[in-house]
Amino acid sequence: MEFKEAKNKFVQTWGALGSQWGINKTMAQIHALLMVSNEAVSMEDIMEELQISRGNASMNLRALMDWGIVYKEFKAGERKEFFTAEKDLDELAAKISRERSKREIKPALKILKEVSTIEAKDSAEEKHFVDQTSKLYDFVLKADNMLDKMTEFNENWLGKLVIKMMK
Amino acid sequence: MEFKEAKNKFVQTWGALGSQWGINKTMAQIHALLMVSNEAVSMEDIMEELQISRGNASMNLRALMDWGIVYKEFKAGERKEFFTAEKDLDELAAKISRERSKREIKPALKILKEVSTIEAKDSAEEKHFVDQTSKLYDFVLKADNMLDKMTEFNENWLGKLVIKMMK
């Protein structure tokens, strides 16, 4: 396999994987492209490589920057903007967990707490509901805290964690 | 908040959360409904509670069973089928990780290996590509193994893990 083919395959795969995890395909593809580029890439080049419109490129780059995993870069003497991706994978994972926690898990926890604290009366049905949602609340809270902990570790938390789990 | 309202809120929230993680809304809602039901529920009742068609219910129940997180149940004297969800949350998480690993991560790893082992020639661009995709391969492999490990733990791996991480 030659370079161009490999690069394309990687970008496509990353895009497909993104879709399956609720991330828009183009966003994942742009991210993939930037991850494997050794230098900052212009919007023009992104459009060209992925065959997408200017609007699409602009919006998805904005979204990636909101996630904190893509940065704008300015080159001396150049008017246009260039983009680079966070390339440190521990940092990337930490940022993604932090955002997903903030955007999705925390709000879900709030609802879980609300619904798990209703007055359960005496029916088995209601008791089971309260019991199950309480357990779910605890579980999600614990999982979310674990993600938090990961982001606290300063480097290679995944490797350290795997070692701890082996013991 | 009264029971019916709480239950509905839970089902809606779980459905919305599912969407954000690439799981079809109805599938997540059916799962939510079964999780908090203290007894097995018929397709008829699911259709009624979620206001969905028979076809939709049938297909999503099938998908949930393929994921191994919903089971068919038969009641003596009843012709129709009833459904229950896996209610043990450790077991639920284990099954979900196992399936996602099999369906998405393993195939992605295969591609990552392919593209990271191309002949890198001498350009900085190609060297960076091989370097970055290799790192990504290692990272994803490690994360995937961690998920495997979790499923091996027989009970409350999440709690144990959180304790280990504190140390």
Add this chain to the structure above:
DNA sequence: TTAAACTTTCAAAAATAATTGAAAGTTTGT
């Protein structure tokens, strides 16, 4: 201040994904 070189916005169009419902399929009891 003007205009060139860019980027952003957003309504409309296109693409994708989910849902319906009725026909076909299956199972069970008589």
Add this chain to the structure above:
DNA sequence: ACAAACTTTCAATTATTTTTGAAAGTTTAA
């Protein structure tokens, strides 16, 4: 063998999400 009681399938429809492209906005340089 028949028919009642169910479930599954899938082509057509509907809903949702993504993408486009052109107008509006912004920044820089002369």
